[in-house]
Amino acid sequence: MNLTIIGSGYVGLTTGTCFAEMGHHVICVDNNREKIRTLQSGSIPIYEPKLEDLIRKNVAVGRLEFSPDIASSIPQSDVIFIAVPTPPNTDGSVDLTYIEKVVREIAEVLKPEMGYKVIVDKSTVPVKTGEKVRQTIKRYAGPDVQFDIVSNPEFLREGCAVDDLLHPDRIVIGSNSERAMNVIKRVYQPIHAPILETDVNSAELIKHAANSFLALKISYINAVAKVCEKTGADVELVAEGIGMDKRISRHFLNAGLGYGGSCFPKDVKAFINISRTLGIPFTLLEEVERINDSQHTHFLDQIRDRLWVLKDKKIAVWGLAFKQNTGDIRESISLKLCEKLRKEGAIVTATDPKAIGTARSRLEELGVTPVEDMYECARDAEVLIIATEWSDYANADLQKLAEIMRNRIIFDGRNILSPANIRAVGFEYHSVGRPFIEEA
Incomplete structure (x- = not known):
């Protein structure tokens, strides 16, 4: 499948690389151009066991690439994963500024002729964020755009994240659409792990x-x-x-x-x-x-x-x-x-x-x-x-x-x-x- 990962930080980079290792074609996007240049040069900005070797391997065979441009990656992708930071505010609440910004950018790119898209929240977000994501896309996308929202939380442990992704103890997929659920199950088809199917709110929680x-x-x-x-x-x-x-x-x-x-x-x-x-x-x-x-x-x-x-x-x-x-x-x-x-x-x-x-x-x-x-x-x-x-x-x-x-x-x-x-x-x-x- 063709996948876009928006956000090439710790979660996005590791997830995108492991999806490429599963056999998908993955574009990792980030608005930090210096980070993208670093990744394109063959270096990685974080230390995570096994990750650098997997990046080089999948870049070499053409399954993994890096881009600073959301607009060019979305039309060619079946699924768009959002993996941007969700930092804490001073009161402990979650700052969803980056999520909202990326969702608006996605919405402005989507067109009916692109066909059906599944937009997946990989970032850790408060319960009911998926509802806001859906509302935002409807507000800023053109008419007749076909899409569904999925929550697919990550359970990565730093230091063993590659193994956690390729050999997880469970995969949680939250969606209110059977069509979207089936698409994400296809993404994870190469992985042998129990899949828990839930609604979006339960997955976020x-x-x-x-x-x-x-x-x-x-x-x-x-x-x-x-x-x-x-x-x-x-x-x-x-x-x-x-x-x-x-x-x-x-x-x-x-x-x-x-x-x-x-x-x-x-x-x-x-x-x-x-x-x-x-x-x-x-x-x-x-x-x-x-x-x-x-x-x-x-x-x-x-x-x-x-x-x-x-x-x-x-x-x-x-x-x-x-x-x-x-x-x-x-x-x-x-x-x-x-x-x-x-x-x-x-x-x-x-x-x-x-x-x-x-x-x-x-x-x-x-x-x-x-x-x-x-x-x-x-x-x-x-x-x-x-x-x-x-x-x-x-x-x-x-x-x-x-x-x-x-x-x-x-x-x-x-x-x-x-x-x-x-x-x-x-x-x-x-x-x-x-x-x-x-x-x-």
Whole structure:
């Protein structure tokens, strides 16, 4: 099939590339001409495992191309996917400016002679947005234009988005038209996964509800971790016991510094705002958000308690991305920690395997020294903070680390180090919800 993806950011670029890998012809459109030139030159503006190789492969065989022009791509496409940003407003509501602008552009291009088109909202939007999209197209398109609206939410996890698209656990297609439903099922025909057919409103609500529930699990286990710290229990064992219940599962029961990134914080705020607007305050989610916001400050309190005064103490931070296998620093808990450490006068060095480039300007603003090598970052440090769960950090040479640090003190905000290995080397080890290990 012939597909247009409007918006070549993280979701649009990954989705378009994977659709091309399925055998479709895909045009990825973006109004950022510099980004389009970068993509046309064979480079990609984000880090995502497997993505760059797939882009090159599908460009080479002619299934994937990039364009700054919506008008030329729509006439030759059966389906138009909208994958533009939906950033949060200050009150937590969703800014739909980009959606509205793109929908108007689509409407002004559509003509009856182009035939039937399916317009798919891939962006994460509040429930009932599809109704607004339909109204806008009817308002600005010419008479007798044939189209239908579909909501097809994405469930991509940064760091494994390609696998999530090619091997999803479910595909949600929301439409009030059987014809449109069948078209989108054809798009996904090469994928073997359960398909949930819903109305548009239900599909839109599923994305916010799913992400908010996962955020709830994270905040829940972080609240449990505080109880573990007070009682000497081990949150990893508690989570294991909880997760063995098939009704619950072990997924997203990892205690740590809290969730960050471009999805969970935004989607939780949006769902709270949507519910409030409907006159149904979602106080449970408000508490989820409060727990998450307090998690890194609780962690910082423990560091402060150990060092007494942070001013002029050298503190090394491993990890800047909000999670492993990405260079994304949006809503990074690590950067929030860096900012607060610097405000108290600490001397901070920071490193990350993939996010040094994207974080550099922010680090400079904060007065944090970026260091490429993880061991050089920790040299002469009073404390090492592990803020992102990269495998490089989980498999660090602890003996080497012990030799270069001023004090053998680690605060593991992601619980990735082995307590047994820590004991063998003689570090003082603080983690989240696990028993404290004193320096030998």
